[in-house]
Amino acid sequence: MTPLPRALTAICATTFLLIGIARADGSGDPTAVTSEDGKYLDKEGTPTYKVDPDGKVDFYTYVGFIRYSANCLRCHGPDGLGSTYGPALLNSLKTLSYGDVLMTVASGRQKVSASQDLVMPALGADKNVMCYIDAIYIYLRARSNGAIGRGRPENHEPKPAAFRAAEDECMG
Amino acid sequence: MKRMSLKGLLTIGTLLSSALMTPYAMAQGSSEGPRGVMHGFFDLFAPPAPAPGTVAQSNTAPGSGKEWTTPAGSLNNQRYSTLNQITNQNAKDLQVAWTFSTGVLRGHEGGPLVIGDVMYVHAPFPNTVFALDLNNDGKILWKYEPKQDPNVIPVMCCDTVNRGLAYGDGKIFLHQADTTLVALDAKTGKPVWSVKTDDPTKGATGTDAPLVVKDKVYVGVSGGEFGVHAWFAAFSTADGKEVWRAYSVGPDSDIKVDPQKTTALGKLIGADSSLKTWQGDQWKIGGGATWGWKSYDPRTNLIFYGSGNPSTWNPKQRPGDNKWSMTIFARDADTGVAKWVYQMTPHDEWDYDGVNEMVLIDQDVGGKPRHLLVHPDRNGFAYTLDRDTGELLVAEKFDPAVNWASKVDLDPNSPTYGRPQVLPQYSTEHNGEDVNSKNICPAALGSKDQQPSAFSPQTGLLYIPTNHVCMDYEPFRVSYTAGQPYVGATLSMYPPQGQSNMGNFIAWDATTGKIAWSLPEQFSVWSGALATAGDVVFYGTLEGYLKAVDAKTGKELYRFKTPSGIIGNVMTYEHAGRQYVAVLSGVGGWAGIGLAAGLTDPHAGLGAVGGYAALNDYTSLGGTLTVFALPHS
Incomplete structure (x- = not known):
């Protein structure tokens, strides 16, 4: 599959090669350096995951699994692994940046040819997706980097008060 | 990358998506009145409708013969053929005789029809239809490929499948993904008429195989995962005029029941049987999709089909039995009025759609000959009912693993008669x-x-x-x-x-x-x-x-x-x-x-x-x- 936008991806990929980051995805080094109300951020300020040595995940990763499975699995298969219908996001996130993901989810994309009709819907108006888009991104980022395995994370940090407030405001 | 608030994201998303969705919205808008009928030039040459009462295949017929003219081979949905050249003795010698590529990569549900010397093959989106000449090594007699807005693709839950074609009145009927019901001239493949049955911008799509009985073609709708207000409808095979439409949920007039005649398990359903089981206006986005197989009994003129899950999958959000989702309907084929209904999974908590096939068979139960409807349901119970009355005769698990309910209550005197006995630990x-x-x-x-x-x-x-x-x-x-x-x-x-x-x-x-x-x-x-x-x-x-x-x-x-x-x-x-x-x-x-x-x-x-x-x-x-x-x- 062709990542969006190509130029940005190419730049990112080249950067990674030059500076030789051991672990990286379309948004760079996923290592969490700061946290804000239970949400972790990498050094660029991009949302990221945090997984403890005992497998305990941050709350966003956990919610991301729940919301991915409810909203994305129907096409992209369980655990980001892809299906006969949609591509494996686990692979897509190796090249797509956070911004690419937001753009694609919100506005959709189409790849329609004589033999294939791949259409991603524009989900920008779907609160069930957009209110949780950071969580979904964080979950997929963790999957893409092999930080968590398949299935529901066994253990997670408690629900942050800020998450609850933002959820209520967003879902209405 | 700077982070944005959830609210900010939502706003951007809304703008982006509305900008991108505009062409589709316009395309849909142009066919305003989703049930408007579009007549074609070929109307003039359409053969006359058969006299009412003539049925190509009767339920009492033993099954399909040389031809295969309905999705299930016969109107009783038995998928049984009287052909006996291939037997349990010689089947080991079977060989591939010929093959044909549809040119489409998506999931291929359903199967072809054979009428006379022609085979009709359908494909998933874009819903191509081929007529193949069986006298000439499957040469393509005609091909129909509708132009459909690809924006319908992502509103099709779980792949862009289509379950097949129906035949009658010299026409091939196809319910397209975008809910266009089209009648094609069986000889030429030219559209004779087409009608829009619903609105894909609201999540309604066409995936089901229509069924033709006498002078009507029957179709249902998909979209249970999009909160559609689902229906089942009859259209005239001659011109596509809508004869009746019955919703799965809602007011009595919409769901075409007669509170004083329609029964459930032998009892009158009474007024507002559906509305009483929903909170407020939730029925308006209540689902009950009807994308399964239909069958017909000419003896009683009843048409049978099932309704799917109530929307949403979160049961806490929709208190009540959510009637008549998850229900077997027996409707008069001419008027649409329900003779009886039976809800298998009241207040669904697991997405156990009730749309599976209704197989009409005549067998003895308890020593008595009965006209049966057999329905192996998503919920793991196979139901055997008297199809004339809706009386429940047998309800047993057809997979021993089924555990969400211990049994279906078969005691007519019990207050929970006909209901599954749900185990709390599996109740979401x-x-x-x-x-x-x-x-x-x-x-x-x-x-x-x-x-x-x-x-x-x-x-x-x-x-x-x-x-x-x-x-x-x-x-x-x-x-x-x-x-x-x-x-x-x-x-x-x-x-x-x-x-x-x-x-x-x-x-x-x-x-x-x-x-x-x-x-x-x-x-x-x-x-x-x-x-x-x-x-x-x-x-x-x-x-x-x-x-x-x-x-x-x-x-x-x-x-x-x-x-x-x-x-x-x-x-x-x-x-x-x-x-x-x-x-x-x-x-x-x-x-x-x-x-x-x-x-x-x-x-x-x-x-x-x-x-x-x-x-x-x-x-x-x-x-x-x-x-x-x-x-x-």
Whole structure:
């Protein structure tokens, strides 16, 4: 599959090669350096995951699994692994940046040819997706980097008060 | 990258999506009045409608013969053929006679029709239809390919499948993805008329195979995961005029019931039977989709079909029984008024749609001859009812793994008569929102899904393709936006504990509710079965095998690996004195989505990496028709 936008991806990929980051995805080094109300951020300020040595995940990763499975699995298969219908996001996130993901989810994309009709819907108006888009991104980022395995994370940090407030405001 | 607030993101998203969706909205707007009729030039040349009362195939007919003119071969949905050239003695010698590629990669459900010397083959989106000349090695007589807005694709839950065509009045009927019901001249493939049955921008899509009875064509709608207000409707085969439309949920006039005549389990349903079981206006986005198989009994002029899940999948958000979702409907074919209804899964908590096939068979129950309707449901119970009255005779589990309910209450004097006895530990309503209810069997795809069973009057057995998969199910709050998924639950699927086969192909005695024999399959059996007078039963597997088994014993007689996984339905026909068996392969559908990457057991611990077999390791995409026959002697 062709990542969006190509130029940005190419730049990112080249950067990674030059500076030789051991672990990286379309948004760079996923290592969490700061946290804000239970949400972790990498050094660029991009949302990221945090997984403890005992497998305990941050709350966003956990919610991301729940919301991915409810909203994305129907096409992209369980655990980001892809299906006969949609591509494996686990692979897509190796090249797509956070911004690419937001753009694609919100506005959709189409790849329609004589033999294939791949259409991603524009989900920008779907609160069930957009209110949780950071969580979904964080979950997929963790999957893409092999930080968590398949299935529901066994253990997670408690629900942050800020998450609850933002959820209520967003879902209405 | 600077972070944005959720609210900020939502606003940007809304702007982006509305900008991008404008062309589609405009295209839809131009056909305002989704039920407007569009007459074609070819109307002038359409043959006259047959006199009312003439039925191509009667329910009392033993089954399909040389032709295969309805989705199930006959109006009783038995998927039984009287052809007997291929038998349990010679099926081992079957060979591939010819093949045909549809040119489409998506999941291929349904199967072809054969009328006279012509075979009609359909494909998933873009819903291509081919007429193939059986007298000329399958030469393409005509091809129909509608122009449809690809924006309908993502509102099709679980792949862009289409379950097939119907024939009548010299026309081939197709319910397209974008809910256009089109009548094609069977000789030329030219559209005679077309009518828009619903609105895909609100999540309504067409995936079902229509059924023609007398001068009407019957269709239903998909979109239970989008909160559609689902319906079942009859259109005139002559000109596409809507004759009646009955919704699954809502006011009595909309759902076409007569409170003083329509019964449920022998009792009058009374006024507002549906409205009383919903909170406020929730019924307006209440689902109850009708994308399954329809059957018809000319003796009573009743048409039978089922309704699907109430929207959303989060039961806490829709208190009440949510009638008449998850319901078997018996409606007068001419007026649409329901004679009887039976709700199998009141207040669904697991997505156990009630749309599976209604097989009409005449057998003795308890020593008495009965006119039966047999329905193996998604919820794992196979129901045997008196199809004239709706009386419930048998309701038993057709997969021993089924655990969400202990039994269906069959005591007419009980206050819970006809209701499943739900176990609290598997009740996602009881356990509540944001709680993961574990080890529920079956999974949301059901002990079987739409893949239709077959019945042999010779053995008296129903042959059921089944799924053998369980799940964890966690419901949560969800908000409704028209045209966007309205799901509200997360689930993980895996085979029952201690087992690795995800499917079985079973022979079922509907009069007693017992399994006669069961063949384990590695994957869910997602192909429709065929039974023949040669005592052979055929079905396909997700790996791509077409299998022939002995109807009496289940002994495998023949297998052939087709180019892709089979989710299509096996059919048979005779041409120039030779019996053929045909099936579409082309993996996809819910099976392709759930099983492609393989399942894992979430409770197996960290050691069990990889879990169960992955469909990706066995098959790949692509639609092909494979036709089998015995060698020329």
